[in-house]
Amino acid sequence: MSVRNPVVTALKTWLIPRRYGVMRWSYSLQRISGVAITLYFVLHIGETANVIGGSQVWSIPSYEYARQVWTETVEFLSNPFFDAGLAVLAFLIFFHTSNGVRLFLTHFGILLGKPHRPEYPYHPASMTKAQLTIFWVSILLAVAALLYSLNIFFKVILP
Amino acid sequence: MSREARIMMLHYITGLVIIVAGAIHLATVFLVSPYEESLRFDNTPWSVINVYRNSLLAGSLEALLLAVAFHGFNGLRVILLELHQGRTWTRAVNVAVTVAAIAVVINGTKTIFIASML
Amino acid sequence: MSGKLQEVRLRVYRYDPSNGGRPRYDIFSVPVKKDTTVLSALLYVKEKLDPTLSIRFSCRMATCGSCGMMINGLPRLACYTLVSQLKSKTITVQPLNNFPVVKDLVADFTDFFGKHRAMKPYLLRIDTYEQEKSNISYRQTDEELLKYIQFAYCIRCGLCYAACPVVATDKRFPGPQALSQLYRYYIDSRDEGGGERLEVVSDSHGVLRCHFAGSCSQVCPKGVDPALAIQLLRRELLFGRRTG
Ligand code: SF4
Ligand code: FES
Numbered sequence: 001m002s003v004r005n006p007v008v009t010a011l012k013t014w015l016i017p018r019r020y021g022v023m024r025w026s027y028s029l030q031r032i033s034g035v036a037i038t039l040y041f042v043l044h045i046g047e048t049a050n051v052i053g054g055s056q057v058w059s060i061p062s063y064e065y066a067r068q069v070w071t072e073t074v075e076f077l078s079n080p081f082f083d084a085g086l087a088v089l090a091f092l093i094f095f096h097t098s099n100g101v102r103l104f105l106t107h108f109g110i111l112l113g114k115p116h117r118p119e120y121p122y123h124p125a126s127m128t129k130a131q132l133t134i135f136w137v138s139i140l141l142a143v144a145a146l147l148y149s150l151n152i153f154f155k156v157i158l159p
Numbered sequence: 160m161s162r163e164a165r166i167m168m169l170h171y172i173t174g175l176v177i178i179v180a181g182a183i184h185l186a187t188v189f190l191v192s193p194y195e196e197s198l199r200f201d202n203t204p205w206s207v208i209n210v211y212r213n214s215l216l217a218g219s220l221e222a223l224l225l226a227v228a229f230h231g232f233n234g235l236r237v238i239l240l241e242l243h244q245g246r247t248w249t250r251a252v253n254v255a256v257t258v259a260a261i262a263v264v265i266n267g268t269k270t271i272f273i274a275s276m277l
Numbered sequence: 278m279s280g281k282l283q284e285v286r287l288r289v290y291r292y293d294p295s296n297g298g299r300p301r302y303d304i305f306s307v308p309v310k311k312d313t314t315v316l317s318a319l320l321y322v323k324e325k326l327d328p329t330l331s332i333r334f335s336c337r338m339a340t341c342g343s344c345g346m347m348i349n350g351l352p353r354l355a356c357y358t359l360v361s362q363l364k365s366k367t368i369t370v371q372p373l374n375n376f377p378v379v380k381d382l383v384a385d386f387t388d389f390f391g392k393h394r395a396m397k398p399y400l401l402r403i404d405t406y407e408q409e410k411s412n413i414s415y416r417q418t419d420e421e422l423l424k425y426i427q428f429a430y431c432i433r434c435g436l437c438y439a440a441c442p443v444v445a446t447d448k449r450f451p452g453p454q455a456l457s458q459l460y461r462y463y464i465d466s467r468d469e470g471g472g473e474r475l476e477v478v479s480d481s482h483g484v485l486r487c488h489f490a491g492s493c494s495q496v497c498p499k500g501v502d503p504a505l506a507i508q509l510l511r512r513e514l515l516f517g518r519r520t521g
Contacts (some may be wrong), residue, residue: 006243008285009446010242010446011445013441020351020491020495021491023489023491024492024495027442030488035234035238037231038234038235039250041227042259045224045270048270048372051207051270051274051439052269052273052274057273060273060276060277063277067200067237071200074199091179097178103489104171107515109508109509110508111513115424115426115505116427117423118500118502119335124500124504124505126492126505142259148216154201160517162480163483234364241446241447243444243446243483244448244449
């Protein structure tokens with residue numbers, strides 16, 4: 001067997017959901033969005049620490065100092081690159097949440113079909129219409145969130 | 160129930176907490192007042208410092224912080240354990256993920272705590 | 278129509294461990310009819326063009342589960358896949374993903390069968406004497422049968438194992454085949470393994486690592502729907518209806 005780099009195998013299987021149908025896409029998107037949101041979460045906690053003057057502050061700072069640090073932070077963060085990043089993140093957050101509800105229910109055995117005698121052509125009972133609907137609703141919600149935030153940040157659609 | 164099953168149960172529960180607390184968080188930033196106004200330090204009703212001073216909202220932020228820290232870092236742990244198997248790796252991943260989650264929670268809790276007293 | 282011959286290009290993965298071990302692809306031109314299967318095309322190659330090609334097969338009717346391979350990127354049974362259904366002029370065949378390769382298209386099923394065996398794929402009874410020696414039969418109602426019969430259709434072909442994104446990176450994950458067989462016995466009314474059966478898969482590389490990508494059920498040639506069995510198994514582990 002030609003030895004494959006495990007990281008390359010992992011990235012390929014995680015990031016390329018081709019050929020196995022819609023649920024494989026949901027798996028990849030769920031994974032990518034999860035990692036992205038966690039990364040953002042860590043940065044976001046670091047960034048909001050500037051409300052009290054920064055992560056290194058351990059006692060109550062002067063009100064004026066905190067106010068100034070925060071105002072500078074907001075100015076620093078208000079540039080189109082961060083805004084675009086936030087818009088993508090809105091997409092990922094809404095997808096992950098809504099698709100997560102589907103996974104939550106199916107992991108508990110809800111929204112699944114019943115085991116039956118397989119008859120050709122086979123339709124997996126694990127993949128019900130209800131689930132497909134939730135998946136596509138998740139995509140719709142995510143796109144709506146993307147457009148909403150793009151509009152807020154860039155005023156592209158409604159002035 | 161096995162240890163892993165208990166962890167995953169918490170994963171589901173924190174997921175639900177995030178839906179509620181996250182909705183409150185997004186609503187205070189985007190819905191109840193214009194986005195620019197909620198980013199201000201003070202002087203607007205939903206400005207940053209006013210949100211932290213409201214103990215209900217601050218409490219919900221703390222809940223969100225704890226839940227996302229658990230849910231996110233547990234997800235990361237699962238992915239890393241799937242990447243490679245072995246005793247040392249498992250232990251390293253568990254320690255790294257726990258330390259990182261605790262550090263983020265401490266940093267965030269401190270912010271919420273101090274900001275509410277500013 | 279079915280008698281008309283057409284040419285198709287077969288791009289075959291070749292690997293010989295005794296030969297430096299560098300994988301390569303050989304291209305063969307094979308005449309096919311409307312009802313030619315990929316397996317018969319490969320056997321044509323072996324008989325007429327290159328006798329060194331290694332393939333594994335037996336029943337030629339999707340029953341023995343030994344001819345699984347990647348055909349145009351998807352795990353399929355070669356004897357159950359028509360060349361014409363693929364609708365492509367070039368057909369790429371590779372050994373199954375997620376399996377080590379023995380030679381050419383032959384995959385090593387040692388781990389796969391080992392994981393299956395670890396699930397104790399047989400009825401567990403408290404009274405083993407009665408099970409072995411007496412000639413009473415265990416009665417079962419239709420509903421009890423319906424709970425597991427779908428999963429009992431498994432032919433251990435390993436297609437689901439090749440499709441699973443968790444198996445791809447987690448060596449310790451039992452995989453869709455083993456997990457669905459565990460559920461098949463766990464839920465069988467004649468089985469007395471109960472909650473102890475679940476212990477094998479309750480750790481951090483067990484059933485909880487399934488992320489429900491559903492690829493196993495997409496590719497299963499027998500309609501077993503392993504993903505369904507795994508979700509039901511997970512529910513049992515999380516809520517432990519039956520124990521001890
Ligand atoms: S579950 Fe289906 S795909 Fe998997 S080994 Fe059994 S028959 Fe093959
Ligand atoms: S040869 Fe037996 S399943 Fe294909």
